[in-house]
Amino acid sequence: MTPEFLVGLFLIIAGTLAVVFPRPKTYLVRLINLEIPAWGILLLMLSYDETLALITYGGVSALTVFILVRVLQKREGA
Amino acid sequence: MIIQRISRFISNFENLMPIFAAACAVLAGIAILSLPFVYTEDQLYPKNIDRESPLDPYDRGGPPFTQADIVLQYPENSPTAGFVTAYLTPFSWALANTTLHTGTTIVGHPGGILDEILYNTRGLDTVVETTILFIAFAIASYIFRKGSP
Amino acid sequence: MIGDQYSWGLLVVLGSAVIGFTALSLEKDDLHRLLLVDLVEIASIGIIALIGTDLAEALILPGLVVGIAEILALSQIYLMKEDLQDRPVRIPAIEVLQESPAPLILSTILIVYGIILSGFTGGAVAGLGALFFIAARSRSEDLHLLELASGLSWVLWIAAFFVFMFLPEYWYLALMGAAVGILIKVITKMSLMGVMWEAEP
């Protein structure tokens, strides 16, 4: 087991817990915490040398943040 | 009596997601209990990593315009499988000759193992998947436009 | 080597799925539910990644696309359901985003690299660039034109698929068609998202 693999697994679990129990429990904190398990998955892909999937995942998760931030802005904005 | 109460609980669509999520959680828990699963070593499209190659994580062999060997399910259905993997555009050929560190960029070009799988041998998957993208965007843009006449 | 760590990886990823689904079943707020669904999607990508072959990668890409497409549609339904459609979205008040050439440079880099990559991944990268540009510049583009371009590129891609299946000797033509078609398709879809930001000037 390579270090990337182990760190990735650790980040997935830690990130999941961070998303499930955000503090304070607001949408934005949850959204930011979602980046932690995403990093875990990225490291997991890196340990298997799946670099194209990694780049795509990076792009797609940035897009997800765009979409969700738009919803948050509409919700919180006046 | 109890059935009535259950059916009333289910028929409220607000409760739909909790029921489904709970079922998923239980099933995933059972899956954890039934670990370890066997991992069959002779997989389709296996990887072989050659750190010295300029195509590093994606070097699947063969000079350009010859057929490379890849393990697929039904070789007789895709007679040209292996050509795409070995193909390099002139630009990526130049890149490959200059540096050892652009393997992923090169494979991102037309040609390479992923294009082989996504377009050639498992092309129907990609058709369906772009259709899902299309339908979802159609829904989103229809609703978006309806909001602003 | 992959076989030894497979079950360990599965243990962790399924564990995260259990936690995520449990939280989902207890959550009452709709937007929180959407965020948690995004979390469990990560677990499903993880399960696919653990296969560790080239096939895994070819399965991850469709999985990712399905996820983002459905999240987009759902977020739009959410806005409609909560009557938030007509509220303006303000660009984040960061000076870098508004007055400087930074978005232009960043999006140019992303788009150029995306076009060099081409194919599926390239579409996502270049689309991110286009999205960033449109979102930062608060410009409204023509929705119909973008949709037309995306539809045409989809047709190109389907045609390429059939060339692969029925005229395999022209594989080179089909490869180029598919790579370019899917690049344009994904870019235009991502730019559509940028248009939806509809930022007020």
Add this chain to the structure above:
Amino acid sequence: MIGAGGSPLRYLEFGDIVIYFSPYTLALFLLALVFTVLVIASKPERQLDIAFGADAFTTKDIGLSEMRFRRFMAIACGLASMGAMVTGDVFDFCLFTSLVGICNVGIVAAVKSRHVQGAAFQYGLVALAGTVPLFGGAAIVAATTGTLSLIELSSTLLPAVPLVVKGFLVLGVMGEGMAPFYAAKAEMFRAPGAPYVIMCSLSSLLIFLRVIEVVLQM
């Protein structure tokens, strides 16, 4: 091979994905085909509101663009369920199933009624969460047996697929649209426009019938 649905009569090859027509899948395919043709040909019904105590009724007004959009979604849904009926690849089946799910969401989401939209959102969430067991199950099938083709999976030489993984697939299909989650669709049925709404329930019935064959085959 002799699968759970009888031995295939005809194969249609798309590279590694082989579509096959066994008596069972052919019957389901024809059902989906007939209904899709019906949707294309038929005119949508109009919902009537009858005023009590008076001899009067009003027709609910539905915009042309809404009808057209929902018709498009219903046809796409029919095509997707036709694909899901005959495909011979586990992952491809999962993709077709999630296409059916998103089309179903689209059919109802276009309706201008707060209540229906709430139901559509909840159902969409379930459909999105349903992709997790669906794709996860397919991935575990690939890892444990080394193949995704249903024709290969029906042979006894391969390692057995764990029972819980079959459960994943069934649960995923349920999430994309089947009982007991069916109850929410009763809410959706308040949406006017008969043939399109029926398409929702027919497609989910069909994919559920198909997943039984898929699971028995493994």
